[in-house]
Amino acid sequence: MELVAELRAVVPVDRVLDDPDVIEGYLQDHAEWAEYARAAAVVRPRSTAEVQAVVRVAAERRVPIVPRGAGTGLSGGANAVEGCIVLSFESMAEVLEINEAERYAVVRPGIVNDDLRAICAERGLWYPPDPASAPWSTIGGNVATNAGGLCCVKYGVTRDYVLALEVVNGRGDVVRLGRRTAKGVAGYDLCGLMVGSEGTLGIITEITVRLRPTRPPERTIAGYFDSVVAAGEAVSAVSASGVIPSALELVDRHCLEAVDAWKNMGLSTEANVVLLGRVDTPGHAGEAEARTVLRCFEEAGATWAAVSSDEQEAEALFDARRLAYPALERLGPVLTEDVCVPKALVPEMLARIEKTAAAHDTLIANIAHAGDGNLHPLLITPIGDEDAKLRAQAAFEDIIADAIELGGTVTGEHGIGLLKRGGLRREVSQGVLEMHRAIKTALDPLGILNPGKVFS
C-alpha cells in the first residue's frame, strides 16, 4: 500500500493531506535561510491515538516524522526532510484542564501561547513564558524548543513551567513523564529532557504547565542611548545592582528605523538605541527598583531616560520592540542570531557585532533580551543579492565564534534546528555530542523522529 493510503487507513481520511500545493505551506518554519525538502504527506491529528497510529506506520516503514507547531521557529527545526510525514498540531489545541488550586493547566500542543495566556488571565492565573511569537506560536512548539521571551530574565524559560508531558516515543509507545505535584524526584527528569529536544526524542501530545498568580502591574523604565555599547553598559549596571527586572530589552537604530518606515512611530529621530526595562515588584519596593534601573540608565550615559507614568506610552515602546522583527523582514531575508553571553559582557559582544558588520559589509540590526545577555543580531541582505548573502553567512559564523570565545552559547532560546548544528559542534565537546547520539538512539532507535535536526 502507498504511504498516504496506509495513513488514511489508520486515521480518518480528512486528517491526511497530500495535495502538493497544500503541503507546500507546511514545509518550513521562519528560518528563511534553512534548507527544506518535500514531504510525502501532512497529517493533522486530533488525538494521541491518531499520533500513535501515524508513528507506528512511520516506524514500520522507517519514514521520518517532522512534528510542527505554528512554524514560527527561527532555526529550521520544523523544516521538512525528504519524504517525511509532517505532523501538524493545529487540530489538537484544546485546554483539557485549568486547576486553579494547584495552579496548573493541561493543554494539547497546538494551543497558541497567547490563547493559553488569555484563558489563564480570566482565572487570575499567569503563564509567564512570552516569546515574541506568542500571538502565533504554539505551546507544543514552545516546549519543543524550550522557548524564552521577554519575562525570562525574572521568571525563567519554558522548561521551568513544564510539569508533565504525554509523549509518543520513537517506538510508538505513549508515555506520561513528569508529575502534577509541586515537587518530585521519582526517576530521571525525562520530562525536562524532552523540553528543548526539538522533536528528536518524542512527539509531545499533551502538556501540563505550571502557572503563577496574576502578577502585579509593571513599571516601565525607558532609556535612549547614543550607542549600543552605552546601552550594554546600562544593562551590566542593572545586573550588578541586584534588581531583577521583569524585562530588559534593547532595540537598536536599524530596528527603530525599520519600525518607523513601516509604522511611522517617530522613534528613530529620538534615539540610536532604546532600552526598555520593567519591574513588577509591588509597592514602594517596586518604586525603589524602578529608580535604581533609571539611575543605571542615566549613569551609563542615557541621552534621555524616564520611568513611564503612562501605560499606553510604555506599551507603544514594547510594541516597537515586538514589531522590530517583522519590520526588518520587509527589507529582505533575515538571518537571525540568538547568541547568549555573560551579562557583564553584553557591551563587549555588541561592540564585536558592530565590528563584524563593518568587516563583512553586512547590515546587522540588534534586538536583545539584554537582561539575560541574549542577543538577536539580525543579518539583513537585499533581496536577490547573492554576494551579500555570502558575506552575511561569514558574519553569522564570526558572531558565533565571538559568543563562544566570551563564554557564551550559540543559542539562547531559538534552538539548534538546522542553522546552528555547526555552532553546537563548536560549543560542546566530542564526548557531549556522543552522549547526545547515545540518548537519541536509546529513545528513537529507528531514527524516525525529526532526523538530522540538532545534530546529523
Added chain:
Amino acid sequence: MELVAELRAVVPVDRVLDDPDVIEGYLQDHAEWAEYARAAAVVRPRSTAEVQAVVRVAAERRVPIVPRGAGTGLSGGANAVEGCIVLSFESMAEVLEINEAERYAVVRPGIVNDDLRAICAERGLWYPPDPASAPWSTIGGNVATNAGGLCCVKYGVTRDYVLALEVVNGRGDVVRLGRRTAKGVAGYDLCGLMVGSEGTLGIITEITVRLRPTRPPERTIAGYFDSVVAAGEAVSAVSASGVIPSALELVDRHCLEAVDAWKNMGLSTEANVVLLGRVDTPGHAGEAEARTVLRCFEEAGATWAAVSSDEQEAEALFDARRLAYPALERLGPVLTEDVCVPKALVPEMLARIEKTAAAHDTLIANIAHAGDGNLHPLLITPIGDEDAKLRAQAAFEDIIADAIELGGTVTGEHGIGLLKRGGLRREVSQGVLEMHRAIKTALDPLGILNPGKVFS
C-alpha cells in the same frame, strides 16, 4: 594486581582506604532501613583527574562505583553494593569561583551546603536550596538527589539552580554539561538529566550553581492547631489565596513531644500541630501577605496564630522543625516517607496517614514542607521490635499507595535510592521504566555507576 593495589597505582596512596574498620563508616547513608554491603575500597579523590583514573580502573574491571557526599541521604542512594569502590568527595570541597556580576558559584561536589551559603552571604548573594540537612549535606549530594528544602515552595529545588556540571561518565570521559549564561538551548538538557539521577548516569566533579541577590528579611507567621487535618486546611487556604510563602512547614504533636523531651522547649503543651509560614516580599506588600497567611490560619481553626514580631522567637520555632528528625531518631529507627501530593489534598493525605497509623498500630510523626504538598511521615519503631518493624513496612507501602491514588509522587525530594524502587515501579508505567533503562545503558554501558539504585 589486586584492586586496591591498582587504585594506589593510579592515585596517590593516601587517597585509598581499605581498612575494614575505617571503611565501615562509608557504607551507608541515613536510611537506617536500607540494605548495604561491603565495599572493596573507599577512595577520597582530590581532583577530576583522580576521579577519572578510578572510573577507568573500575570500568576495566567491571567494579561498581558508589559516589558519596556526606551520607545524609534518606533513601539508601549512597549505600555500598558488594565489592564496590566508594568514591567519597570530602577532599574535593573547594569553591573555585564566585562570580558576583553573573551571580553564579563554581564549586567542587564535597562542599557543605551551609558552607557555600555562608560564603555567598558574605558577598550579598544567596544560594536558595536549603534541605534540612544543610549543615552537613554536600552540594554534590544535593545535586545527585535534586534536594529540596524549606524555601522550595517559593524558590524551587536544586535543579533550578544548577547551571553547569563537570561529570565523569561511565566510559571514563570527562564532559562539561550546561552553561554559565542565563539562558541556553544548545542541545539536550544533559545537565538537568544528571541532576537527581543519584549517581547512576555520571559522577559529578564540579558544579556551577546560579545564585540570587540576598533576599529581604522574612516575616514569620506561626499557628497552633488541634489536628493535622485543620492545619492541612490552612495550607490549602494559603495556596488558594495566591500568596506564595517563602516557607510553609508543618510539625505535628509527635515531633513536638520528641523535641520537648530532648530540648525542653515546652511546645507540646501549647499545640497539637504547629504551622510555620514565612513571607519575604518586601515592604507593605509583604505585610499584606503576612496578614493573608494569618487569616488563612485563623479561618482554618487555629487555636492561636500570630505574625511574629520577634525574629529570635521565630527562629526558635524553625529550630524545633529542624530538630524534629534527630529528636525522633532518639526514639528508635525511623523509616522516612517523602510523598508529595497536590496541595489541595494535603488535609486528605494527612487524614489517610492517621488512619494508616491506627490500622498498622505504628507511631507515625509528621513533618512536612506543607506548602509544596511534600509530607514526611516518619515511621518510628521501638529498638529491637521486629513485629513493629513489619507493621511499619506495611504502613510505608500503604502511604505510598495513598499518595499515588491522590495523584502524588512517592518521593518529593529524597530520591528513589533503594527504599523507593518499588514505589517508582508503582508510580510510572513500564514504558517509562524502559526509557530509564535505555538511558542508563546509553550513558553507562558497563553498568558500573551506582548499580541497583533507582531501579534494578
